[in-house]
Amino acid sequence: MGFGQGLSGLNAASQQLDVIGNNIANSGTVGFKSATATFADVYATSSKAGLGVQLTGVNQRFTVGTVSSTGGEFDMAIDGANGLFRVVDTSGNVMYTRNGQFLADKDSYLVNAQGYRLTGFGVTGNDLAPIMVPIGNIEPKATGSVTTRANLDANADLVYTADVPETLGRVVVTAPAAGTYYYRDDGTTISWYSDNAVPPTPMATPLGAGTYTTASGSFTLDASSQPASMQALKIASGTDQYEEAHIGHPFSPADPQSYTHSLPITAYDSLGNAHSVMQYFVKRATTPGGDSTWDVYYTVDGSTDNISPASSQLTFDSAGRLKTGDTATLTITGLGGTASPAADMNIAVSYAGSTQFGGDFSPSFTQDGYATGEYAGMTIGTDGAIVANYTNGQTKAVGYVALANFNNLQGLQAAGGNAWVETSASGQPIVGRPGTNSLATIKGQSVEESNVDISQELVNMIIAQRTYQANAQSIKTQDQVVQSLINMR
Known part of the structure:
Protein backbone atom coordinates (compact mmCIF):
# COMPACT_ATOMS: atom_id res chain seq x y z
CA MET A 1 0.00 0.00 0.00
CA GLY A 2 1.09 3.59 -0.58
CA PHE A 3 0.39 6.99 0.74
CA GLY A 4 -0.42 8.43 -2.72
CA GLN A 5 -4.12 7.63 -2.73
CA GLY A 6 -4.70 9.24 0.65
CA LEU A 7 -2.63 12.27 -0.24
CA SER A 8 -4.54 12.75 -3.49
CA GLY A 9 -7.79 12.44 -1.56
CA LEU A 10 -6.65 15.09 0.92
CA ASN A 11 -5.67 17.37 -1.93
CA ALA A 12 -9.00 16.81 -3.71
CA ALA A 13 -11.03 17.44 -0.57
CA SER A 14 -8.99 20.57 0.10
CA GLN A 15 -9.63 21.86 -3.41
CA GLN A 16 -13.33 21.09 -3.06
CA LEU A 17 -13.41 23.08 0.17
CA ASP A 18 -11.71 25.93 -1.67
CA VAL A 19 -14.49 25.93 -4.28
CA ILE A 20 -17.21 25.73 -1.64
CA GLY A 21 -15.59 28.49 0.37
CA ASN A 22 -15.39 30.69 -2.72
CA ASN A 23 -19.09 30.08 -3.40
CA ILE A 24 -20.05 31.03 0.13
CA ALA A 25 -17.80 34.08 0.08
CA ASN A 26 -19.54 35.32 -3.09
CA SER A 27 -23.09 34.51 -2.02
CA GLY A 28 -23.78 38.25 -1.97
CA THR A 29 -21.91 39.10 -5.18
CA VAL A 30 -24.26 40.38 -7.88
CA GLY A 31 -24.23 38.19 -10.95
CA PHE A 32 -21.90 35.59 -9.40
CA LYS A 33 -22.24 32.03 -10.69
CA SER A 34 -21.47 29.25 -8.21
CA ALA A 35 -18.99 26.54 -9.14
CA THR A 36 -18.53 22.84 -8.47
CA ALA A 37 -15.29 20.85 -8.44
CA THR A 38 -15.22 17.75 -10.62
CA PHE A 39 -12.88 14.82 -9.99
CA ALA A 40 -11.66 11.68 -11.73
CA ASP A 41 -9.83 8.59 -10.58
CA VAL A 42 -6.20 7.93 -11.52
CA TYR A 43 -4.97 4.60 -12.90
CA ALA A 44 -1.73 3.31 -14.30
CA THR A 45 -1.68 0.52 -16.87
CA SER A 46 0.68 -1.53 -14.72
CA SER A 47 -1.42 -1.14 -11.62
CA LYS A 48 -4.64 -2.88 -10.82
CA ALA A 49 -5.31 -0.63 -7.84
CA GLY A 50 -6.10 3.00 -8.47
CA LEU A 51 -3.55 5.68 -7.79
CA GLY A 52 -6.06 8.05 -6.20
CA VAL A 53 -8.07 11.03 -7.41
CA GLN A 54 -7.38 14.15 -9.44
CA LEU A 55 -9.19 17.45 -9.98
CA THR A 56 -10.42 17.55 -13.57
CA GLY A 57 -12.00 20.98 -13.50
CA VAL A 58 -14.07 23.60 -11.77
CA ASN A 59 -17.39 24.03 -13.55
CA GLN A 60 -19.60 27.06 -13.02
CA ARG A 61 -23.36 26.77 -12.86
CA PHE A 62 -24.85 29.38 -15.18
CA THR A 63 -28.33 29.06 -13.72
CA VAL A 64 -30.33 32.28 -13.28
CA GLY A 65 -30.16 33.99 -9.92
CA THR A 66 -33.00 35.86 -8.29
CA VAL A 67 -33.79 39.18 -10.00
CA SER A 68 -34.22 41.93 -7.40
CA SER A 69 -35.40 45.49 -7.92
CA THR A 70 -32.92 48.17 -6.84
CA GLY A 71 -34.36 51.37 -8.25
CA GLY A 72 -30.92 52.25 -9.57
CA GLU A 73 -31.22 54.26 -12.77
CA PHE A 74 -28.47 52.35 -14.57
CA ASP A 75 -28.91 48.92 -12.98
CA MET A 76 -30.09 46.12 -15.23
CA ALA A 77 -30.60 42.38 -14.93
CA ILE A 78 -30.53 39.70 -17.61
CA ASP A 79 -33.92 38.06 -17.14
CA GLY A 80 -33.12 34.62 -18.51
CA ALA A 81 -30.38 32.05 -18.92
CA ASN A 82 -29.00 33.07 -22.32
CA GLY A 83 -26.85 36.15 -22.42
CA LEU A 84 -24.00 38.07 -20.83
CA PHE A 85 -23.23 41.78 -20.85
CA ARG A 86 -20.37 42.68 -23.15
CA VAL A 87 -17.85 45.09 -21.60
CA VAL A 88 -14.45 46.43 -22.65
CA ASP A 89 -11.61 47.63 -20.46
CA THR A 90 -9.50 50.71 -21.07
CA SER A 91 -7.18 48.69 -23.31
CA GLY A 92 -10.02 47.48 -25.51
CA ASN A 93 -10.04 43.92 -24.15
CA VAL A 94 -13.50 42.38 -24.36
CA MET A 95 -15.00 40.59 -21.35
CA TYR A 96 -18.41 39.26 -20.42
CA THR A 97 -20.36 39.48 -17.18
CA ARG A 98 -23.76 38.93 -15.60
CA ASN A 99 -23.24 41.74 -13.11
CA GLY A 100 -25.61 44.53 -14.14
CA GLN A 101 -24.48 47.15 -11.63
CA PHE A 102 -23.51 50.09 -13.82
CA LEU A 103 -22.89 53.78 -13.27
CA ALA A 104 -21.93 56.79 -15.33
CA ASP A 105 -18.27 57.79 -15.26
CA LYS A 106 -16.83 61.27 -15.70
CA ASP A 107 -17.00 60.92 -19.48
CA SER A 108 -20.67 59.82 -19.35
CA TYR A 109 -19.90 56.20 -20.27
CA LEU A 110 -21.78 53.40 -18.54
CA VAL A 111 -19.19 51.42 -16.57
CA ASN A 112 -19.12 48.74 -13.88
CA ALA A 113 -17.17 48.87 -10.61
CA GLN A 114 -13.99 47.80 -12.43
CA GLY A 115 -14.34 50.67 -14.91
CA TYR A 116 -15.21 48.38 -17.83
CA ARG A 117 -17.48 50.09 -20.33
CA LEU A 118 -20.78 48.49 -21.29
CA THR A 119 -21.18 48.11 -25.05
CA GLY A 120 -24.23 48.15 -27.26
CA PHE A 121 -25.71 49.03 -30.63
CA GLY A 122 -26.83 52.35 -32.02
CA VAL A 123 -30.46 53.02 -32.90
CA THR A 124 -29.66 51.75 -36.39
CA GLY A 125 -26.93 49.41 -37.53
CA ASN A 126 -25.07 46.61 -35.80
CA ASP A 127 -21.79 48.29 -34.91
CA LEU A 128 -20.79 47.75 -31.28
CA ALA A 129 -19.55 50.71 -29.24
CA PRO A 130 -19.40 51.78 -25.57
CA ILE A 131 -22.73 53.13 -24.35
CA MET A 132 -22.88 56.74 -23.24
CA VAL A 133 -25.48 58.35 -21.03
CA PRO A 134 -27.55 60.68 -23.23
CA ILE A 135 -26.85 64.22 -22.13
CA GLY A 136 -27.88 67.63 -23.44
CA ASN A 137 -31.21 68.75 -24.86
CA ILE A 138 -33.55 66.92 -27.17
CA GLU A 139 -34.18 68.79 -30.40
CA PRO A 140 -37.61 70.44 -30.72
CA LYS A 141 -40.19 69.28 -33.20
CA ALA A 142 -42.30 71.72 -35.19
CA THR A 143 -46.02 71.08 -35.13
CA GLY A 144 -47.05 69.43 -38.37
CA SER A 145 -50.52 68.16 -37.60
CA VAL A 146 -53.40 69.05 -35.31
CA THR A 147 -56.39 66.83 -34.68
CA THR A 148 -59.48 68.61 -33.39
CA ARG A 149 -62.51 66.57 -32.49
CA ALA A 150 -65.39 68.52 -31.03
CA ASN A 151 -69.13 68.64 -30.62
CA LEU A 152 -70.50 71.97 -31.81
CA ASP A 153 -73.72 73.02 -30.10
CA ALA A 154 -76.58 72.58 -32.56
CA ASN A 155 -78.76 74.86 -30.43
CA ALA A 156 -76.37 77.82 -30.52
CA ASP A 157 -77.65 81.08 -32.01
CA LEU A 158 -76.63 82.07 -35.52
CA VAL A 159 -73.97 84.74 -35.88
CA TYR A 160 -74.52 87.28 -38.67
CA THR A 161 -71.73 89.16 -40.41
CA ALA A 162 -73.99 92.15 -41.20
CA ASP A 163 -77.17 93.69 -39.82
CA VAL A 164 -80.30 91.84 -40.87
CA PRO A 165 -83.44 94.04 -40.89
CA GLU A 166 -86.75 92.81 -39.58
CA THR A 167 -88.61 90.72 -42.16
CA LEU A 168 -92.22 91.80 -41.78
CA GLY A 238 -98.36 88.78 -50.10
CA THR A 239 -96.21 87.34 -47.28
CA ASP A 240 -96.52 85.09 -44.27
CA GLN A 241 -92.84 84.90 -43.19
CA TYR A 242 -91.58 86.88 -40.21
CA GLU A 243 -88.05 87.13 -38.81
CA GLU A 244 -86.67 89.38 -36.13
CA ALA A 245 -83.88 91.82 -36.75
CA HIS A 246 -80.27 90.72 -36.12
CA ILE A 247 -77.27 92.86 -35.35
CA GLY A 248 -74.27 91.94 -37.50
CA HIS A 249 -70.96 90.95 -35.91
CA PRO A 250 -68.18 90.59 -38.48
CA PHE A 251 -65.56 88.20 -37.14
CA SER A 252 -63.09 89.78 -34.78
CA PRO A 253 -61.12 88.01 -32.02
CA ALA A 254 -61.82 91.06 -29.87
CA ASP A 255 -65.61 90.69 -30.22
CA PRO A 256 -66.93 87.66 -28.29
CA GLN A 257 -70.29 88.08 -30.05
CA SER A 258 -68.65 87.43 -33.42
CA TYR A 259 -67.95 83.75 -32.71
CA THR A 260 -69.78 80.89 -31.05
CA HIS A 261 -66.95 78.79 -29.60
CA SER A 262 -63.19 79.22 -29.32
CA LEU A 263 -60.42 76.67 -28.83
CA PRO A 264 -56.77 77.58 -28.10
CA ILE A 265 -53.99 75.17 -29.13
CA THR A 266 -50.29 75.54 -28.44
CA ALA A 267 -48.13 74.85 -31.51
CA TYR A 268 -44.34 74.79 -31.73
CA ASP A 269 -42.07 76.18 -34.44
CA SER A 270 -38.77 74.70 -35.66
CA LEU A 271 -36.88 76.36 -32.78
CA GLY A 272 -39.23 74.94 -30.18
CA ASN A 273 -40.91 78.26 -29.42
CA ALA A 274 -44.55 78.00 -28.42
CA HIS A 275 -47.28 79.83 -30.32
CA SER A 276 -50.97 80.13 -29.52
CA VAL A 277 -53.11 79.02 -32.45
CA MET A 278 -56.76 79.90 -31.85
CA GLN A 279 -59.69 78.28 -33.61
CA TYR A 280 -62.94 80.27 -33.58
CA PHE A 281 -66.10 78.37 -34.53
CA VAL A 282 -68.92 80.55 -35.87
CA LYS A 283 -72.41 79.20 -36.54
CA ARG A 284 -73.91 80.45 -39.79
CA ALA A 285 -77.25 80.05 -41.54
CA THR A 286 -78.02 76.70 -43.12
CA THR A 287 -77.20 76.06 -46.77
CA PRO A 288 -79.96 75.90 -49.41
CA GLY A 289 -79.69 72.11 -49.13
CA GLY A 290 -80.47 72.22 -45.42
CA ASP A 291 -76.96 71.49 -44.08
CA SER A 292 -75.74 73.32 -41.00
CA THR A 293 -72.72 75.53 -41.64
CA TRP A 294 -69.89 76.61 -39.32
CA ASP A 295 -67.03 78.90 -40.28
CA VAL A 296 -63.70 78.32 -38.53
CA TYR A 297 -61.38 81.32 -38.23
CA TYR A 298 -57.71 81.14 -37.25
CA THR A 299 -55.24 83.41 -35.50
CA VAL A 300 -51.66 82.84 -34.36
CA ASP A 301 -50.47 84.73 -31.30
CA GLY A 302 -53.61 86.86 -31.55
CA SER A 303 -53.02 87.99 -35.13
CA THR A 304 -54.36 87.04 -38.53
CA ASP A 305 -51.48 88.67 -40.41
CA ASN A 306 -49.19 85.65 -40.85
CA ILE A 307 -51.63 82.74 -41.04
CA SER A 308 -53.29 81.49 -44.20
CA PRO A 309 -56.03 80.73 -44.99
CA ALA A 310 -57.87 82.96 -42.58
CA SER A 311 -60.79 80.55 -42.31
CA SER A 312 -62.28 77.24 -43.39
CA GLN A 313 -65.82 75.87 -43.34
CA LEU A 314 -67.52 72.82 -41.85
CA THR A 315 -70.94 71.51 -42.82
CA PHE A 316 -73.08 68.97 -40.97
CA ASP A 317 -76.06 66.96 -42.17
CA SER A 318 -79.40 66.72 -40.38
CA ALA A 319 -78.04 63.87 -38.21
CA GLY A 320 -75.22 66.06 -36.90
CA ARG A 321 -72.50 64.22 -38.84
CA LEU A 322 -69.61 66.10 -40.41
CA LYS A 323 -70.24 66.27 -44.14
CA THR A 324 -67.54 68.53 -45.59
CA GLY A 325 -64.47 70.39 -44.34
CA ASP A 326 -62.88 67.58 -42.36
CA THR A 327 -59.36 68.79 -43.25
CA ALA A 328 -57.62 72.14 -43.58
CA THR A 329 -53.98 73.11 -44.15
CA LEU A 330 -52.63 76.19 -42.37
CA THR A 331 -49.46 78.02 -43.40
CA ILE A 332 -47.83 80.23 -40.77
CA THR A 333 -44.99 82.53 -41.81
CA GLY A 334 -42.72 85.15 -40.30
CA LEU A 335 -42.23 83.45 -36.93
CA GLY A 336 -39.43 84.70 -34.71
CA GLY A 337 -38.83 87.90 -36.61
CA THR A 338 -35.29 88.84 -37.62
CA ALA A 339 -33.75 88.01 -34.23
CA SER A 340 -34.39 84.26 -34.30
CA PRO A 341 -36.34 83.43 -37.44
CA ALA A 342 -38.01 80.03 -37.47
CA ALA A 343 -38.99 78.01 -40.51
CA ASP A 344 -42.47 78.50 -41.92
CA MET A 345 -45.01 76.07 -40.50
CA ASN A 346 -47.44 73.94 -42.49
CA ILE A 347 -50.04 72.43 -40.19
CA ALA A 348 -52.54 69.84 -41.36
CA VAL A 349 -55.70 70.26 -39.29
CA SER A 350 -58.18 67.39 -39.08
CA TYR A 351 -61.76 67.75 -37.88
CA ALA A 352 -62.67 64.14 -38.62
CA GLY A 353 -65.12 62.75 -36.06
CA SER A 354 -66.51 66.16 -35.09
CA THR A 355 -70.28 66.39 -34.59
CA GLN A 356 -73.09 68.90 -34.28
CA PHE A 357 -75.47 67.61 -31.64
CA GLY A 358 -77.75 69.44 -29.27
CA GLY A 359 -75.27 69.61 -26.42
CA ASP A 360 -72.49 71.72 -24.98
CA PHE A 361 -69.32 72.49 -26.88
CA SER A 362 -66.94 69.66 -25.93
CA PRO A 363 -63.58 69.81 -27.70
CA SER A 364 -60.55 67.55 -27.61
CA PHE A 365 -57.36 67.95 -29.58
CA THR A 366 -53.83 66.68 -30.09
CA GLN A 367 -50.79 68.14 -31.81
CA ASP A 368 -47.48 66.49 -32.62
CA GLY A 369 -44.95 69.24 -31.85
CA TYR A 370 -42.93 69.94 -28.75
CA ALA A 371 -40.34 72.33 -27.35
CA THR A 372 -36.79 71.37 -26.51
CA GLY A 373 -36.23 69.58 -23.20
CA GLU A 374 -33.29 68.86 -20.92
CA TYR A 375 -32.11 65.34 -20.14
CA ALA A 376 -33.87 64.11 -16.98
CA GLY A 377 -33.06 60.41 -16.73
CA MET A 378 -32.72 57.10 -18.50
CA THR A 379 -34.68 53.86 -18.57
CA ILE A 380 -33.88 50.46 -20.02
CA GLY A 381 -36.53 48.57 -21.98
CA THR A 382 -36.99 44.81 -21.99
CA ASP A 383 -35.54 44.79 -25.50
CA GLY A 384 -32.43 46.56 -24.21
CA ALA A 385 -33.52 49.93 -25.58
CA ILE A 386 -31.77 52.80 -23.84
CA VAL A 387 -34.50 55.43 -23.56
CA ALA A 388 -33.67 58.99 -22.55
CA ASN A 389 -36.35 60.95 -20.71
CA TYR A 390 -36.54 64.74 -21.04
CA THR A 391 -38.14 67.52 -19.05
CA ASN A 392 -40.62 68.25 -21.85
CA GLY A 393 -42.17 64.81 -21.37
CA GLN A 394 -40.58 63.33 -24.49
CA THR A 395 -38.55 60.15 -24.68
CA LYS A 396 -35.95 59.09 -27.22
CA ALA A 397 -34.27 55.74 -27.86
CA VAL A 398 -30.53 56.37 -28.15
CA GLY A 399 -29.25 52.80 -28.46
CA TYR A 400 -29.58 49.19 -27.38
CA VAL A 401 -27.68 47.09 -24.86
CA ALA A 402 -25.83 44.18 -26.49
CA LEU A 403 -25.93 40.65 -25.06
CA ALA A 404 -23.59 37.81 -25.97
CA ASN A 405 -24.05 34.06 -25.74
CA PHE A 406 -21.66 31.15 -26.30
CA ASN A 407 -22.13 27.59 -27.50
CA ASN A 408 -20.03 26.40 -24.54
CA LEU A 409 -20.31 28.63 -21.51
CA GLN A 410 -18.08 26.24 -19.55
CA GLY A 411 -15.30 27.07 -21.99
CA LEU A 412 -15.18 30.68 -20.78
CA GLN A 413 -12.21 31.58 -18.60
CA ALA A 414 -12.86 33.47 -15.36
CA ALA A 415 -10.95 36.77 -15.36
CA GLY A 416 -11.95 38.06 -11.93
CA GLY A 417 -14.12 41.04 -11.26
CA ASN A 418 -17.12 38.82 -11.97
CA ALA A 419 -16.14 38.62 -15.63
CA TRP A 420 -15.14 35.96 -18.15
CA VAL A 421 -13.13 36.05 -21.35
CA GLU A 422 -13.58 34.14 -24.55
CA THR A 423 -11.42 31.06 -25.24
CA SER A 424 -11.12 28.61 -28.09
CA ALA A 425 -13.13 26.14 -26.00
CA SER A 426 -16.06 28.55 -25.56
CA GLY A 427 -16.33 29.40 -29.24
CA GLN A 428 -17.02 32.85 -30.63
CA PRO A 429 -19.73 34.99 -29.06
CA ILE A 430 -23.20 35.27 -30.58
CA VAL A 431 -24.02 38.96 -30.08
CA GLY A 432 -27.46 40.49 -30.51
CA ARG A 433 -30.20 42.60 -29.01
CA PRO A 434 -32.02 41.28 -25.94
CA GLY A 435 -35.07 39.22 -26.82
CA THR A 436 -33.72 38.22 -30.24
CA ASN A 437 -31.96 35.06 -31.40
CA SER A 438 -32.95 33.21 -28.19
CA LEU A 439 -31.25 35.85 -26.02
CA ALA A 440 -32.87 36.78 -22.72
CA THR A 441 -34.63 40.09 -22.10
CA ILE A 442 -33.53 42.93 -19.82
CA LYS A 443 -35.19 44.13 -16.64
CA GLY A 444 -34.27 47.70 -15.81
CA GLN A 445 -33.56 49.09 -12.33
CA SER A 446 -32.86 45.55 -11.14
CA VAL A 447 -29.91 43.22 -10.66
CA GLU A 448 -29.44 39.47 -10.77
CA GLU A 449 -28.30 38.16 -7.42
CA SER A 450 -25.79 35.37 -6.89
CA ASN A 451 -27.14 31.89 -7.63
CA VAL A 452 -25.31 30.38 -4.63
CA ASP A 453 -27.55 28.10 -2.55
CA ILE A 454 -26.14 28.54 0.97
CA SER A 455 -27.98 25.50 2.34
CA GLN A 456 -26.58 23.27 -0.39
CA GLU A 457 -23.09 24.68 0.06
CA LEU A 458 -23.15 23.97 3.80
CA VAL A 459 -24.16 20.39 3.10
CA ASN A 460 -21.38 20.10 0.53
CA MET A 461 -18.95 21.49 3.08
CA ILE A 462 -19.87 18.75 5.57
CA ILE A 463 -19.38 16.13 2.86
CA ALA A 464 -15.99 17.57 1.90
CA GLN A 465 -14.98 17.68 5.55
CA ARG A 466 -15.88 14.02 6.00
CA THR A 467 -13.98 13.18 2.83
CA TYR A 468 -10.92 15.00 4.14
CA GLN A 469 -11.16 13.21 7.50
CA ALA A 470 -11.55 9.83 5.82
CA ASN A 471 -8.48 10.37 3.64
CA ALA A 472 -6.50 11.51 6.67
CA GLN A 473 -7.54 8.31 8.42
CA SER A 474 -6.38 6.36 5.34
CA ILE A 475 -2.92 7.91 5.64
CA LYS A 476 -2.89 7.19 9.37
CA THR A 477 -3.71 3.56 8.70
CA GLN A 478 -0.97 3.34 6.09
CA ASP A 479 1.45 4.80 8.63
CA GLN A 480 0.49 2.20 11.21
CA VAL A 481 1.03 -0.61 8.68
CA VAL A 482 4.49 0.68 7.78
CA GLN A 483 5.34 1.05 11.47
CA SER A 484 4.37 -2.54 12.03
CA LEU A 485 6.74 -3.64 9.26
CA ILE A 486 9.60 -1.60 10.73
CA ASN A 487 9.05 -3.11 14.13
CA MET A 488 9.39 -6.68 12.80
CA ARG A 489 12.67 -8.43 13.88
Missing part, protein backbone atom coordinates in the same frame (compact mmCIF):
# COMPACT_ATOMS: atom_id res chain seq x y z
CA GLY A 169 -95.47 91.50 -43.58
CA ARG A 170 -96.10 94.62 -45.71
CA VAL A 171 -99.41 95.92 -46.91
CA VAL A 172 -100.10 98.96 -49.09
CA VAL A 173 -103.50 100.43 -48.28
CA THR A 174 -105.22 102.40 -51.04
CA ALA A 175 -108.29 103.47 -49.03
CA PRO A 176 -109.08 104.66 -46.48
CA ALA A 177 -105.89 105.99 -44.75
CA ALA A 178 -103.73 105.23 -47.77
CA GLY A 179 -100.15 104.28 -46.90
CA THR A 180 -97.62 101.48 -46.40
CA TYR A 181 -97.82 99.52 -43.18
CA TYR A 182 -95.70 96.70 -41.67
CA TYR A 183 -96.77 93.97 -39.29
CA ARG A 184 -95.67 90.73 -37.61
CA ASP A 185 -98.16 87.87 -37.29
CA ASP A 186 -97.23 85.41 -34.50
CA GLY A 187 -100.33 83.29 -35.20
CA THR A 188 -102.58 84.86 -32.62
CA THR A 189 -101.91 88.58 -32.66
CA ILE A 190 -100.75 91.26 -35.06
CA SER A 191 -98.09 93.86 -34.17
CA TRP A 192 -98.03 96.99 -36.37
CA TYR A 193 -94.94 98.98 -37.39
CA SER A 194 -94.38 102.08 -39.46
CA ASP A 195 -91.10 100.75 -40.97
CA ASN A 196 -88.85 97.66 -41.04
CA ALA A 197 -85.71 99.24 -39.63
CA VAL A 198 -83.36 97.46 -37.17
CA PRO A 199 -85.35 97.28 -35.00
CA PRO A 200 -88.65 98.34 -36.60
CA THR A 201 -90.60 101.31 -35.21
CA PRO A 202 -93.94 100.35 -33.62
CA MET A 203 -96.91 102.44 -34.82
CA ALA A 204 -97.92 105.00 -32.24
CA THR A 205 -101.55 104.74 -33.42
CA PRO A 206 -102.34 101.42 -35.11
CA LEU A 207 -104.94 101.28 -37.82
CA GLY A 208 -108.46 101.56 -36.47
CA ALA A 209 -111.40 99.23 -36.92
CA GLY A 210 -112.79 99.01 -40.41
CA THR A 211 -112.33 97.57 -43.85
CA TYR A 212 -109.24 98.53 -45.88
CA THR A 213 -108.71 98.17 -49.60
CA THR A 214 -105.44 97.05 -51.23
CA ALA A 215 -104.40 96.26 -54.77
CA SER A 216 -104.74 92.56 -53.95
CA GLY A 217 -108.04 92.71 -52.14
CA SER A 218 -109.33 93.95 -48.81
CA PHE A 219 -109.12 93.07 -45.11
CA THR A 220 -111.12 94.06 -42.05
CA LEU A 221 -109.78 95.10 -38.63
CA ASP A 222 -111.77 94.85 -35.43
CA ALA A 223 -111.81 97.42 -32.64
CA SER A 224 -108.42 96.22 -31.34
CA SER A 225 -106.80 96.68 -34.76
CA GLN A 226 -106.61 92.92 -35.29
CA PRO A 227 -107.68 91.49 -38.62
CA ALA A 228 -111.04 89.79 -38.73
CA SER A 229 -109.38 87.37 -41.13
CA MET A 230 -105.60 86.92 -40.80
CA GLN A 231 -105.57 84.89 -43.97
CA ALA A 232 -107.13 87.81 -45.83
CA LEU A 233 -104.41 90.10 -44.50
CA LYS A 234 -101.69 87.69 -45.64
CA ILE A 235 -103.26 87.62 -49.07
CA ALA A 236 -103.34 91.37 -49.12
CA SER A 237 -99.68 91.68 -48.07
